[in-house]
Amino acid sequence: MSKERKKVINPEITWKDTTPGGMILDAGNAEDFKTGDWRSMKPIWLKDKCKQCLLCYPVCPDTSILIDEDGKRTEFDYDHCKGCGVCVEVCPFDAIDFVEED
């Protein structure tokens, strides 16, 4: 968890403590949840083929392509990537492989 939360929602939270109607009080709290566990296909970044064109970055619906301080893409965030494969389709350099999840 990188930010201070107004309300920490974890699997142990009781009905008395949770937010009204499941309201989310902290923008970006998906960071606290691993939502990539139902992925059936997995994108693999082929670093050697990648030209850092960054076309993959804006199409990811889950912000699961991580960018470093130099503005270059790095590894996938597999905790949140759902394996939709949009990045695979958009890559002009075949630098993202798409394989079945183990």
Next chain:
Amino acid sequence: MAIRDRLSGNEAVAVAMKQVNPDVVAAFPITPSTEIPQYFSSFVADGKVDTEFVPVESEHSAMSACIGAQAAGARTMTATSANGLALMWEMLYIAASCKLPIALSVVNRALSGPINIHNDHSDSMGARDSGWVQLYGETNQEAYDNLIQAVKIGEHPDVLLPVMNCYDGFITSHAVENIELIEDEKVKAFVGDYKPEHYLNDKENPIAVGPLDLQNHYFEHKRQQAESMMKAKKVILEVAEEFEKLTGRKYGLFEEYKMEDAEVAIVVINSTAGTAKYVVDQLREKGVKAGLIKIRVYRPFPVDEITAALSKCKAIAVMDKADSFNAAGGPLFTDITSALYGRVDGIKVINYIYGLGGRDVRTDDIAFVYDALLEIVKTGEIKSVYNYLGVRE
């Protein structure tokens, strides 16, 4: 000084809405509730309210717009009947689960089919488990008073639930009766400003409403909803007390009419109570210990209070203006008998389904029910529990 006037039920409700001056009204017309948005839109056009009126294309959209507006931080109201309420169904549950205190006037009408525009309770009875507080009113005065109280009940921090203000189509909605209105400024002071703790338009504190809620959290949120409904009972009584101080009109969870020493009683909802009170008076003149209970708060269901009120009766008839098609009894009957079970023993309880599709209910019909109860008291035998009143056999 209160304002004496003569208004139909729908006019009275539209006037209550004008006095509350909600931020948003999103509505679609359907008989017999049509006049509410009709009158209200004229208030909007004439600049008598500041409300954003959204003339939507369906009731599903009406409730969706209300949910969006209320979540954004707006005090929101709407009105509907019968199939309009049915078309809202999906969104009713979402309004309740999002804890949004929308006020909805339901002008009770038979739910199709067969298609029928007249009064029974099959519309709102179907929505009894949607998570909305349900208030019922006998007269135009009660419909007006209940809507004003509905705002304050729903918005109470211990409740935060949407509220239905139900009253009988045509009988109450269109009949013009005398009414005592509260002054505009007193209504505004009574309901106060709507100040939700969290709302979508709060740009300093961005939130998300209604997110995906799976196995790990859904159950906790439903438990939370149930708690709000349990707490609503106390809030309803507190609001009623405050309302009585303002107007002198007393409201409870239900009305007891000549119940102190009643041996036979009927339990009824909405306008039929007026007809039945007349019959009770006639029976009392003959020395019959007859009484009546008129339900005002159906959700939450006042289990303990109603049991206490009925505990000294020998025989009770529960009157349902909606059938459950469960081959066992109407919705109010099953709730009353469940309430009595394990709390009070030995009371004979029967059920009458009556007045479906606007079938007229006369004093003779009600007298027939009291006669049946007196016969049960005399013989100690119930011939039939689940009965139909006024249908051609």
